Amino acid sequence: xxxxxxxxxxxxxAGCSVPAPPRAEAGFPACSPPSGSLTVTPTxxxxxxxxxxxxxxxxxxxxxxxxxxxxxxxxxxxxRGGRDLPEAALPAMTGDRAADWAAFETxxxxxxxxxxxxxxxxxxxxxxxxxAALGEGHARWERPPEIPPDHHDGDGYxxxxxxxxxxxxxxxxxxxxxxxxxxxAGLRPGDVVESADGELDAVYPDARPVRLRLLRxxxxxxxxxxxxxxxxxxxxxxxxxxxxxxxxDVAHVRMTGFPPDAADRALRAISRLRAGHTLSGVVLDLRGxxxxxxxxAVRLLxxxxxxxxxxxxxxxxxxxxxxxxxxxxxxxxxxxVVLVDHGCAGACEHLAAAVKGLRAGTLVGTRxxxxxxxxxxxxxxxxxxxxxxxxRRHLGPDREVVDRIGVPPDHHVPATxxxxxxxxxxxxxxxxxxxxP
Amino acid sequence: xxxxxxxxxxTGVAACACSAPEPPRSAAPSPAPARPVALPAPTxxxxxxxxxxxxxxxxxxxxxDESMRARQLRVTLWYPTEQRDGPRAPYMSxxxxxxxxxxSGMPATAAGTLSETGTHSxxxxxxxxxxxxxVVLSPGFTKxxxxLTSLAEDLASRGYVVAGIDHTHESYATTLADxxxxxxxxxxxxxxxxxxxxxxxxxxxxVSFVLDRLTSTYARLIDSGRIAMAGQSIGxxxxxxxxxxxxxxxxxxxxxxxxxxxxxKGGLSRPFLFLGTPQHVPGGPDHSWDRDWKALTGWKxxxxxxxxxxxxxxxxxxxxxxIGLDPLPGMLxxxxxxxxxxxxxxxxxxxxxxxxxxPLLDGPSPxxxxxxxxxx
Numbered sequence: 001x002x003x004x005x006x007x008x009x010x011x012x013x014a015g016c017s018v019p020a021p022p023r024a025e026a027g028f029p030a031c032s033p034p035s036g037s038l039t040v041t042p043t044x045x046x047x048x049x050x051x052x053x054x055x056x057x058x059x060x061x062x063x064x065x066x067x068x069x070x071x072x073x074x075x076x077x078x079x080r081g082g083r084d085l086p087e088a089a090l091p092a093m094t095g096d097r098a099a100d101w102a103a104f105e106t107x108x109x110x111x112x113x114x115x116x117x118x119x120x121x122x123x124x125x126x127x128x129x130x131x132a133a134l135g136e137g138h139a140r141w142e143r144p145p146e147i148p149p150d151h152h153d154g155d156g157y158x159x160x161x162x163x164x165x166x167x168x169x170x171x172x173x174x175x176x177x178x179x180x181x182x183x184x185a186g187l188r189p190g191d192v193v194e195s196a197d198g199e200l201d202a203v204y205p206d207a208r209p210v211r212l213r214l215l216r217x218x219x220x221x222x223x224x225x226x227x228x229x230x231x232x233x234x235x236x237x238x239x240x241x242x243x244x245x246x247x248x249d250v251a252h253v254r255m256t257g258f259p260p261d262a263a264d265r266a267l268r269a270i271s272r273l274r275a276g277h278t279l280s281g282v283v284l285d286l287r288g289x290x291x292x293x294x295x296x297a298v299r300l301l302x303x304x305x306x307x308x309x310x311x312x313x314x315x316x317x318x319x320x321x322x323x324x325x326x327x328x329x330x331x332x333x334x335x336x337v338v339l340v341d342h343g344c345a346g347a348c349e350h351l352a353a354a355v356k357g358l359r360a361g362t363l364v365g366t367r368x369x370x371x372x373x374x375x376x377x378x379x380x381x382x383x384x385x386x387x388x389x390x391x392r393r394h395l396g397p398d399r400e401v402v403d404r405i406g407v408p409p410d411h412h413v414p415a416t417x418x419x420x421x422x423x424x425x426x427x428x429x430x431x432x433x434x435x436x437p
Numbered sequence: 438x439x440x441x442x443x444x445x446x447x448t449g450v451a452a453c454a455c456s457a458p459e460p461p462r463s464a465a466p467s468p469a470p471a472r473p474v475a476l477p478a479p480t481x482x483x484x485x486x487x488x489x490x491x492x493x494x495x496x497x498x499x500x501x502d503e504s505m506r507a508r509q510l511r512v513t514l515w516y517p518t519e520q521r522d523g524p525r526a527p528y529m530s531x532x533x534x535x536x537x538x539x540x541s542g543m544p545a546t547a548a549g550t551l552s553e554t555g556t557h558s559x560x561x562x563x564x565x566x567x568x569x570x571x572v573v574l575s576p577g578f579t580k581x582x583x584x585l586t587s588l589a590e591d592l593a594s595r596g597y598v599v600a601g602i603d604h605t606h607e608s609y610a611t612t613l614a615d616x617x618x619x620x621x622x623x624x625x626x627x628x629x630x631x632x633x634x635x636x637x638x639x640x641x642x643x644v645s646f647v648l649d650r651l652t653s654t655y656a657r658l659i660d661s662g663r664i665a666m667a668g669q670s671i672g673x674x675x676x677x678x679x680x681x682x683x684x685x686x687x688x689x690x691x692x693x694x695x696x697x698x699x700x701x702k703g704g705l706s707r708p709f710l711f712l713g714t715p716q717h718v719p720g721g722p723d724h725s726w727d728r729d730w731k732a733l734t735g736w737k738x739x740x741x742x743x744x745x746x747x748x749x750x751x752x753x754x755x756x757x758x759x760i761g762l763d764p765l766p767g768m769l770x771x772x773x774x775x776x777x778x779x780x781x782x783x784x785x786x787x788x789x790x791x792x793x794x795x796p797l798l799d800g801p802s803p804x805x806x807x808x809x810x811x812x813x
Contacts, residue, residue, distance in 0.1 A: 149728065153697045154631020233699060236635025240626050245503075265625050272504070 040384040042120035059391040064093040073129020137373030140388045159227045166342040173417040180232025190421025202229035244269035249280040258292030258347045263299035281335040281435035291346020302329040310354035312395040336361030337431040345369035352407040357397035363409035370406035475555030481594030486518035486562030487526035491614035494646045501606035501622035511603040515593035518562040528554035529583040533610035540609030570663035570790035574601040575672030591779040633697040640675035641682040663790045670694040688789040692750035696725040704734035714745040739812035749774035
């Protein structure tokens with residue numbers, strides 16, 4: 001979920017590659033794609049109404065279900081704040097979209113007037129509930145993250161560690177130490193997390209300490225440590241979205257996402273490595289790649305295969321459009337191995353599923369995230385936030401569902417605590433073996 | 438003008454300086470090709486000489502091109518000279534002007550005229566004087582050092598040695614020692630998280646290396662105890678980074694640049710000047726100056742210039758007609774922008790490197806009603 005959100009953020013960064021907005025429902029403000037600067041103001045009931053209009057304009061969903069889910073979320077938020085109210089009952093829903101909204105809005109305003117301090121929080125909870133009604137991944141309401149006051153460009157926030165959480169295989173262990181509290185406490189890759197009493201991926205302003213029980217397999221040492229989320233500097237070189245190196249005769253290209261121009265950056269990197277070298281193949285390292293622009297993923301894939309459908313985008317009525325390779329991208333004529341893991345989400349899975357289905361290369365690593373609901377259309381709401389809707393479903397090249405399933409690699413090579421502790425990358429080793437001439 | 442200039446030459450810099458630049462307004466190319474312009478004459482008393490150095494730092498690879506095992510830098514020096522006559526130093530070559538214009542989304546038709554911009558420096562004239570204070574200049578992202586020539590010549594005419602650094606691969610055009618014009622490889626990754634923090638760290642390393650070389654090569658000309666740095670946009674952010682990394686930089690000026698370097702916990706006690714547009718007000722959309730203001734523990738000023746835009750502190754408004762940009766109403770006239778930039782930068786340097794009192798920096802002055810002091 002978090003990964004999918006990261007992917008969406010990258011896609012939003014693209015900003016303008018947005019299809020024509022759907023027409024607004026009569027009586028609701030127009031839905032428009034995002035543009036310009038991000039100044040976010042508190043969520044109002046008008047913003048909720050605008051989101052409702054965008055959802056109805058973009059999908060076949062029953063408006064009554066959307067409003068009911070929104071109201072249920074509002075009630076939960078009200079109860080969480082210990083402020084239940086006699087007015088907090090859902091009015092009768094008739095199926096007339098405008099009339100239902102009018103009744104809903106009136107009730108929302110009455111509730112807001114009783115608890116003015118909670119007004120924005122309640123509106124936000126309602127909007128989140130409405131988005132969730134469309135099903136996991138089909139609607140996301142994105143608000144710019146809060147920024148800690150002492151934040152510098154490139155800083156991380158949290159415990160300063162990454163784990164294999166989300167991977168199918170136990171045990172849970174530290175895969176990387178990025179800095180901050182984890183580094184200060186002496187944690188190392190390969191340390192097994194036997195228990196944790198809190199969130200390992202804290203998001204600011206969550207600063208609740210997390211108590212960890214750790215085991216270092218190499219020494220058998222067991223110990224406990226309490227880490228408190230904080231801002232910490234990271235190595236800027238390690239944050240580059242596209243990094244490349246020559247490993248023997250193989251171009252190893254790591255990509256942490258698919259921002260606009262990602263494909264060109266990767267292809268330029270390969271051509272630079274190719275200058276003066278005879279390459280035997282390309283390892284595209286997409287482990288932890290949170291996705292972004294599918295257009296970029298398809299362009300990159302198109303350097304390895306032409307004239308093929310990489311995915312299908314299907315509407316609720318069953319009609320599908322094929323997403324074709326971009327045959328203006330010159331073929332590299334090089335064998336390809338793609339490294340994937342549970343962090344490969346969204347556009348990354350589009351590429352992974354296509355590589356596998358089209359036999360454009362070999363997949364090595366572990367199953368991808370399964371977080372690719374469909375192409376998202378972002379809409380700017382009145383308070384500067386963005387509602388992303390994906391009415392159409394993404395299917396792989398063989399019309400297989402990838403969302404919630406993921407793409408299983410051809411060669412299953414999971415990371416282990418032992419390898420992590422030794423700094424050994426078995427998936428990459430496997431890839432290089434496969435590309436050996 | 439902000440929008441207009443942002444549209445054309447300056448998109449990269451604008452994007453670097455403000456978290457969310459306004460959408461650019463398209464600039465129509467001027468109907469007739471403009472004639473070359475001359476930069477405003479320097480206001481100090483001394484004639485100015487200029488020379489180009491190509492320096493190679495073998496201790497580290499180029500941060501943007503892994504195939505280059507050494508960091509190559511082009512440094513332009515401006516300095517007082519006795520020599521009044523002689524060929525003027527070129528502003529930039531046509532081979533530099535063209536990628537600068539096209540990289541900035543402008544037609545390259547003005548490249549020839551732009552390269553003929555008149556300077557006031559005698560090319561390769563012999564430097565005059567000894568023990569002079571040194572000012573390092575660092576330009577905005579994607580911009581060659583030439584875009585700060587008006588400021589550089591003025592400082593040299595006031596008795597400073599000025600060393601302007603072209604940070605290779607961070608500009609659309611840098612002519613290297615072998616004559617090759619290197620492009621903006623850093624532009625590839627400019628949207629990445631941590632890109633700017635890494636870039637200013639690299640510029641700080643560039644500055645330390647250049648200081649090593651200049652203070653030994655020009656040991657008589659330069660007083661190594663009196664060194665300051667100023668920069669525009671990310672070059673200003675680099676001034677903070679250089680001061681954090683290198684104690685030889687005694688004072689710094691940031692001309693409208695969002696800052697990225699981490700000031701250590703104990704703070705930075707050497708003098709610093711923030712000089713910005715109205716976008717850079719305390720509590721404004723860019724939190725970086727507010728953050729760093731608290732960490733500056735020595736002499737400091739935060740000045741805002743009404744009617745200024747991001748490029749006011751560079752030569753760009755002076756060249757607007759040449760490159761086909763019309764100023765928007767309400768913006769400072771180009772010559773006034775240059776005048777204020779020169780006056781406040783020189784006042785700061787005269788105070789901290791020459792120990793001369795500067796009433797201009799004590800508060801609002803009748804001469805300069807555009808300049809306010811919004812932070813204490």
